[in-house]
Amino acid sequence: MAVINVSGAAYAHPGGSILFEDVTFRVRSGQHAALVGANGVGKSTLLRCIGGEYPLLAGSINADAVTALMPQSIGTGTDADTTVRELLVRFAPTQVRDAGQALAATEAANTTVASDETGMALASAVIAWSEVGGYDQESRWDACCQRVLHKPLAEVADRPVSRLSGGERKRLVLESLLASDAEILLLDEPDNFLDIPGKRWLERRLAQTTKTILLVSHDRELLAAAASPVITIEGTGAWTHPGSWATYDTARTARNDALGDAVDRWKDEERRLFRYYKLLKQRASVNDGNAAKANAAESRWERFVAIGPPPPPPKARNVRMKLDGADSGKIALRCEGLELAGLTDPFDLEVHLGDRVAILGPNGTGKSHLLRLLGGDDRVEHEGSFRLGARVRAGLFHQTDDVPLFAGRTPLAIMGDHDLAEQPALAALGRYGLADCARREVETMSGGQRARLQVLHLELSGVNLLLLDEPTDNLDLASAEALEAALDDFVGTVLAVTHDRWFLRGFDRFVILDADCSVAEALDREAALHVITNDPAYAFSPAKLVPLGAG
Known part of the structure; x- marks a missing residue:
C-alpha cells in the first residue's frame, strides 16, 4: 500500500523560527493529491521531509512504499554539469540507478588509469548493469529522448543538462519517474517551464498512472484536472478538501465561515456562563442556600475556559494589488x-x-x-x-x-x-x-x-x-x-x-x-x-x- 501519513508534523530551519507545525493529513494509495499554500509556508520543505531529506522538529511521517522526489529546480547550480545520462540514471528505478552509477564510476576509473584491476571491475559492473535490466532501461531512455529531445540517447547522453531548456529537463525527469519502481512520487512544481502542450501531456500522464502522487503546483488548470484531494498548509495545521481545485474556493470559504461562527458561539457561551455564575455569587452573598449552585456554576465556567475555544479560521494573507492605469488614445x-x-x-x-x-x-x-x-x-x-x-x-x-x-x-x-x-x-x-x-x-x-x-x-x-x-x-x-x-x-x-x-x-x-x-x-x-x-x-x-x- 503506497500511503502517505503525516501526523503533527513541525519543522524549523536550523537556528530559525518554526516554518510549520501541527500538520496532519493522509494520502491514500493511488490518490493524486495537491499541496497548496502561500509562498514561504513550507510546501517544498514538507515534500523533502516526506522524502527523508529533512528531519522533523516534531511529529511523524510514514510513507510505506518506495518514494521518489522531483525537486523544483533541475540541472541548475552545482547540477549544471550533469549529463543527460547521469540525470536519467539519478531518477531511474533503485537497482538500475545503483548499477548505473557504479558502471559510470568504474568506466571513469578504467579510463583514467587502465589496469587489470579496473578492467575486471568494469566487466563486473557491465554484467551487473545487464542483470538489473540496464539495457532494457536504455531502450526506454532512448524512446524518452526521442519524444522530448527528438534525438536518440546515443547523441544526447553526454550533453550537459544546462544546455536543455527547463521544460526539456522536466519532461525527461517526469518520464523517468513515471516509469520507475517508485510507488510514491513527490513532485515539486512539475509543470514549471512546461509550455501549454507540455502541461496537457502532464495531465494525461498523471491520469494514466496508478502511483500515489503528492504534488505542489501553482497551475490552477492542472490542479482542477489532475489533483484530488487538495491539502492546504496553513503554517499551523493543514486542511484537506476532498475534491479538486474546481470546488476548492467554495469549500474553503464555507469552512472558514464555519470556523469563525464556531469561535463566535464559543465566546457567546463563555460570556453566558460567566454572567450566570456571577449572578449566583451575588445571590449567595445574600442567601447561603445559593452557595452550592454558585460554586457549581463557577466550576463549569472554569472547565469551559480550560478546554478553550475551537480553532479560529486561518489568517488570510491579503495581497491587495491596485493597477489604476490611465486613459489613452483609442x-x-x-x-x-x-x-x-x-x-x-x-x-x-x-x-x-x-x-x-x-x-x-x-x-x-x-x-x-x-x-x-x-x-x-x-x-x-x-x-x-x-x-x-x-x-x-x-x-x-x-x-x-x-x-x-x-x-x-x-x-x-x-x-x-x-x-x-x-x-x-x-x-x-x-x-x-x-x-x-x-x-x-x-x-x-x-x-x-x-x-x-x-x-x-x-x-x-x-x-x-x-x-x-x-x-x-x-x-x-x-x-x-x-x-x-x-x-x-x-x-x-x-x-x-x-x-x-x-x-x-x-x-x-x-x-x-x-x-x-x-x-x-x-x-x-x-x-x-x-x-x-x-x-x-x-x-x-x-x-x-x-x-x-x-x-
Missing part, C-alpha cells in the same frame, strides 16, 4: 509589417484601448522578444515598425525577475524612486505582502516576492500598457487571484505572454506565434488552445483562426 498599439528576425514572418496587428491580448505559442517563437521590443528594448532585431498610441505609457514585467533597476537594492529603496517616504512605502509594500522584506536586498527574496515587487513597481509607475511576461509563474495562488482582480479594474491595455490556462480566462484576444514563423489570431480561448496543443478536447473550427500576415 489605438494603443499598431504593428505594420513587424518581423522578429529569425522568429516570425512579417505581421500586422492593431490593439485598442482596453484590449486584453494573450501572446501564445511554443517555446522559442519570439513571444518574450516581442514584449521586450514593445517595452523599448532596441537590442531586439526586427524589421517593419510599431507605434504606441497617444498617451500610451508601457511597462514591462520581466519573466526572469532580472530587472536592472532592482539589482543590489532593497524594496524600500526602490519605493524611493517613486517619491514615497518610509511610512507610505511600507504601507504600499504591506499591501503586497512585502513589508517583512522591505530592508532585504532583492536577490535574497523568493521568486514570488520579486514578482509581487515588479507588479507594485508597475502600479506606482502609472503605466497604461502592461506588457506581462509569464506574470503568474512564481505567484502563489492567492497572489495570482489578486493580480487577476487588479487587471479586471485596470484602465488600460494588457499584452501578456503566458502558459497559465486559468489566467487566460481573463483575456479576449489570442495572438499565436507559431513554430513555422506564422502569426495568427484565434477568436476565442478554446480555439487558441486547440491550435497550440492540437488537442480535440478544445473546440475549434478553421473560421476561428485569422492570419495576421502583413499586406
Whole structure:
C-alpha cells in the first residue's frame, strides 16, 4: 500500500523560527493529491521531509512504499554539469540507478588509469548493469529522448543538462519517474517551464498512472484536472478538501465561515456562563442556600475556559494589488509589417484601448522578444515598425525577475524612486505582502516576492500598457487571484505572454506565434488552445483562426 501519513508534523530551519507545525493529513494509495499554500509556508520543505531529506522538529511521517522526489529546480547550480545520462540514471528505478552509477564510476576509473584491476571491475559492473535490466532501461531512455529531445540517447547522453531548456529537463525527469519502481512520487512544481502542450501531456500522464502522487503546483488548470484531494498548509495545521481545485474556493470559504461562527458561539457561551455564575455569587452573598449552585456554576465556567475555544479560521494573507492605469488614445498599439528576425514572418496587428491580448505559442517563437521590443528594448532585431498610441505609457514585467533597476537594492529603496517616504512605502509594500522584506536586498527574496515587487513597481509607475511576461509563474495562488482582480479594474491595455490556462480566462484576444514563423489570431480561448496543443478536447473550427500576415 503506497500511503502517505503525516501526523503533527513541525519543522524549523536550523537556528530559525518554526516554518510549520501541527500538520496532519493522509494520502491514500493511488490518490493524486495537491499541496497548496502561500509562498514561504513550507510546501517544498514538507515534500523533502516526506522524502527523508529533512528531519522533523516534531511529529511523524510514514510513507510505506518506495518514494521518489522531483525537486523544483533541475540541472541548475552545482547540477549544471550533469549529463543527460547521469540525470536519467539519478531518477531511474533503485537497482538500475545503483548499477548505473557504479558502471559510470568504474568506466571513469578504467579510463583514467587502465589496469587489470579496473578492467575486471568494469566487466563486473557491465554484467551487473545487464542483470538489473540496464539495457532494457536504455531502450526506454532512448524512446524518452526521442519524444522530448527528438534525438536518440546515443547523441544526447553526454550533453550537459544546462544546455536543455527547463521544460526539456522536466519532461525527461517526469518520464523517468513515471516509469520507475517508485510507488510514491513527490513532485515539486512539475509543470514549471512546461509550455501549454507540455502541461496537457502532464495531465494525461498523471491520469494514466496508478502511483500515489503528492504534488505542489501553482497551475490552477492542472490542479482542477489532475489533483484530488487538495491539502492546504496553513503554517499551523493543514486542511484537506476532498475534491479538486474546481470546488476548492467554495469549500474553503464555507469552512472558514464555519470556523469563525464556531469561535463566535464559543465566546457567546463563555460570556453566558460567566454572567450566570456571577449572578449566583451575588445571590449567595445574600442567601447561603445559593452557595452550592454558585460554586457549581463557577466550576463549569472554569472547565469551559480550560478546554478553550475551537480553532479560529486561518489568517488570510491579503495581497491587495491596485493597477489604476490611465486613459489613452483609442489605438494603443499598431504593428505594420513587424518581423522578429529569425522568429516570425512579417505581421500586422492593431490593439485598442482596453484590449486584453494573450501572446501564445511554443517555446522559442519570439513571444518574450516581442514584449521586450514593445517595452523599448532596441537590442531586439526586427524589421517593419510599431507605434504606441497617444498617451500610451508601457511597462514591462520581466519573466526572469532580472530587472536592472532592482539589482543590489532593497524594496524600500526602490519605493524611493517613486517619491514615497518610509511610512507610505511600507504601507504600499504591506499591501503586497512585502513589508517583512522591505530592508532585504532583492536577490535574497523568493521568486514570488520579486514578482509581487515588479507588479507594485508597475502600479506606482502609472503605466497604461502592461506588457506581462509569464506574470503568474512564481505567484502563489492567492497572489495570482489578486493580480487577476487588479487587471479586471485596470484602465488600460494588457499584452501578456503566458502558459497559465486559468489566467487566460481573463483575456479576449489570442495572438499565436507559431513554430513555422506564422502569426495568427484565434477568436476565442478554446480555439487558441486547440491550435497550440492540437488537442480535440478544445473546440475549434478553421473560421476561428485569422492570419495576421502583413499586406
